[in-house]
Amino acid sequence: xxxxxxxxxxxxxxxxxxxxxxxxxxxxxxxxxxxxxxxxxxxxxxxxxxxxxxxxxxxxxxxxxxxxxxxxxxxxxxxxxxxxxxxxxxxxxxxxxxxxxxxxxxxxxxxxxxxxxxxxxxxxxxxxxxxxxxxxxxxxxxxxxxxxxxxxxxxxxxxxxxxxxxxxxxxxxxxxxxxxxxxxxxxxxxxxxxxxxxxxxxxxxxxxxxxxxxxx
Numbered sequence: 001x002x003x004x005x006x007x008x009x010x011x012x013x014x015x016x017x018x019x020x021x022x023x024x025x026x027x028x029x030x031x032x033x034x035x036x037x038x039x040x041x042x043x044x045x046x047x048x049x050x051x052x053x054x055x056x057x058x059x060x061x062x063x064x065x066x067x068x069x070x071x072x073x074x075x076x077x078x079x080x081x082x083x084x085x086x087x088x089x090x091x092x093x094x095x096x097x098x099x100x101x102x103x104x105x106x107x108x109x110x111x112x113x114x115x116x117x118x119x120x121x122x123x124x125x126x127x128x129x130x131x132x133x134x135x136x137x138x139x140x141x142x143x144x145x146x147x148x149x150x151x152x153x154x155x156x157x158x159x160x161x162x163x164x165x166x167x168x169x170x171x172x173x174x175x176x177x178x179x180x181x182x183x184x185x186x187x188x189x190x191x192x193x194x195x196x197x198x199x200x201x202x203x204x205x206x207x208x209x210x211x212x213x214x215x216x
Contacts, residue, residue: 045189053193054140057148058132060189065122065151067182068158071175072115075162078169084111089160089203111161118154125151152186152195159183160203184211 047056086108087095096106097117126132131147170176187208190196201208
C-alpha cells in the first residue's frame with residue numbers, strides 16, 4: 001500500500017528533489033547520512049571540516065524537505081478540509097499563507113491547502129538553479145541564506161501542525177519514533193546555525209527543550 005497516493009490528489013506529493021550522484025552535494029549528503037547513523041545528532045549537524053556553509057545548508061534543506069514530505073504523506077487522509085479548516089499548531093498559533101509573488105496578501109486557508117502551497121513553493125525554490133546550484137563551482141547567490149531561513153521556518157510549521165493536530169494518528173501508525181528523530185535532527189540543525197528565530201519555534205518550545213535536555 002502506498003500512503004503517498006491516497007484518496008487525495010497526488011499533487012500534494014511533490015516529486016523527491018534528487019541530488020545528482022556526480023555532484024559534491026551528493027557526497028555531503030552521504031556524509032550526513034553516515035554521521036546520523038552514529039546516533040550523535042549534535043555532532044551530525046556540524047559543518048564538516050573544510051566544507052562550504054551554504055552548500056551544507058542546501059544539502060540538509062533538501063533532505064528535510066524530503067523527510068517532511070514523507071512524514072506528512074503518512075497522515076494526509078487525516079488532514080482534510082473539514083478536519084483542519086485552518087492551518088494551526090494548537091489553539092494559540094494560526095498560519096496564513098503568502099509567498100510574496102503569487103499571493104502577496106496573507107490568506108486564511110485550510111491546513112492541507114496551506115501545506116500544498118508551502119511544499120509547492122519550497123519545491124520551486126529548490127529547483128531554481130540560481131538559488132540552489134547543483135553544479136560544482138557555481139556560486140550561491142547573496143540572498144541564499146535568507147531564502148534558506150524562510151524555507152526552514154515554513155517547513156517547521158508542518159512539523160508543528162503534525163505534532164499539535166495529528167499526533168494521535170502518528171501514534172496509531174506507529175510513526176512517532178520516525179517523526180521524533182526527524183524533528184530532533186531538524187531542530188539541532190537550525191539551532192547549530194541559528195536559522196529560525198526563537199519566537200517562530202514557540203509552538204513546539206516544550207518539546208524542543210525536552211529533546212535538547214536528553215542530549216546534555
